[in-house]
Amino acid sequence: MTTALREPQRVGALAGRLEAILAGRGIDPAADPIDVSDGPVTALELAAARIPARYQRAFADHPQVTAWVDEIARAARPGPSGTRGIALGPSLLLAGPTGTGKTHQAYGAVRSLLGAGVRLRWEAVNTPDLYARLRPRQGHDPERDLATLSRCPLLILDDLGAAKHSEWTEELTYRLIDRRYTERLPTLITTNLPIDALRGAVGDRVASRLAEMTQRVILTGPDRRRQPTA
Ligand SMILES: Nc1ncnc2c1ncn2[C@@H]1O[C@H](COP(=O)(O)OP(=O)(O)OP(=O)(O)O)[C@@H](O)[C@H]1O
Ligand SMILES: [Mg+2]
Structure with a gap:
């Protein structure tokens, strides 16, 4: 045979x-085989699912923010699969009164990076929520949470200075910012406080690092939430 x-x-x-x-x-x-005619899901689509509903269509149009997006996109290194990864680089401190669009610009920047093909792992946290999350409680490891946020390639740290200040919040903020400062990890920080009041709210060591690591973007104008809709 x-x-x-x-x-x-x-x-x-x-x-x-x-x-x-x-x-x-x-x-x-x-x-019949599974219908895959919708095509592959893009990074922007996947990331969009993690962007809060309010900012799903946020578009970063502030010139300093678009310049930052360009800088980060240019510096992004190729990832393991050939796609572009996150770069080391400057951070932004978006400051301005309530409702001037700070959070909108921050999420808009993330959307622009994703749209430009930059493959980045990102996290977003509101500072008062961060302190609540990291408060010691049973069955939860705050150190792991803090490490994730400290090492994440891109972080939105929203509403810095909005929580009641204590030695404990100061130490946590210091550890988070110091790690990102040391590693030069891009961070989008928003605050309602005037820049010169930030030092009192977050402590001198955090303020000193922010002074070096961030480009300041001052947003002005009325509270957009209170604008009559056309
Ligand atoms: N450039 C923009 N174009 C259209 N809508 C915008 C723009 N900027 C902000 N908005 C809208 O205005 C509202 C307030 O914006 P946002 O939440 O970003 O303000 P904020 O400065 O972060 O306020 P807060 O200090 O209270 O956190 C939101 O509904 C947001 O979607
Ligand atoms: Mg905000």
Whole structure:
């Protein structure tokens, strides 16, 4: 007997085994394949799912923010699969009164980076929520949470200075900012406080690092939430 005669039998046996495995898993081998006509999900689509509903369409149009996006996108290194990764670089401190669009610009910047093809892992946290999250409680490891945020390639730290100040909040903020400062990890920080009041709210060591690591973006104008809609 030759190999040529054996081959069809071998293929038939394999097909039979495959059918038995599929049947065992409740899959009909004769059924139509899954429709994939919608095409692959883009990084922007995946990331968009994590952007809060309010800022899903946020568009960063402030010239300093768009310049920062360009700088980070240019510096982004290729990732393992050839796509572009996150760069080291400057951070932004978006300051201004309530409702002037600080958070909008921050999420808009993330959307622009994703749209530019920059593959980045990012996290966003509101500072009062951060302190609540890191408060010691049973069954929760705050150190792990802090490490994730400290090392994340891109972080939105929203509403810095909005929580009641204490030695404990100062130490946490210091550890978070110091790590990002040391590693030169891009961070989008927003605050309602005037720049010269920030030092009193976050402590001198955090303020000193922010002075070096951030470019200041001052937003002005009325509270957009209170603007009559056209
Ligand atoms: N450039 C913009 N174009 C359109 N809508 C905007 C723009 N900037 C902000 N908005 C809208 O204005 C409202 C307030 O914006 P946002 O929440 O970013 O303000 P904020 O400065 O972060 O306020 P707060 O200091 O209270 O956190 C939101 O509804 C937001 O979607
Ligand atoms: Mg905000």
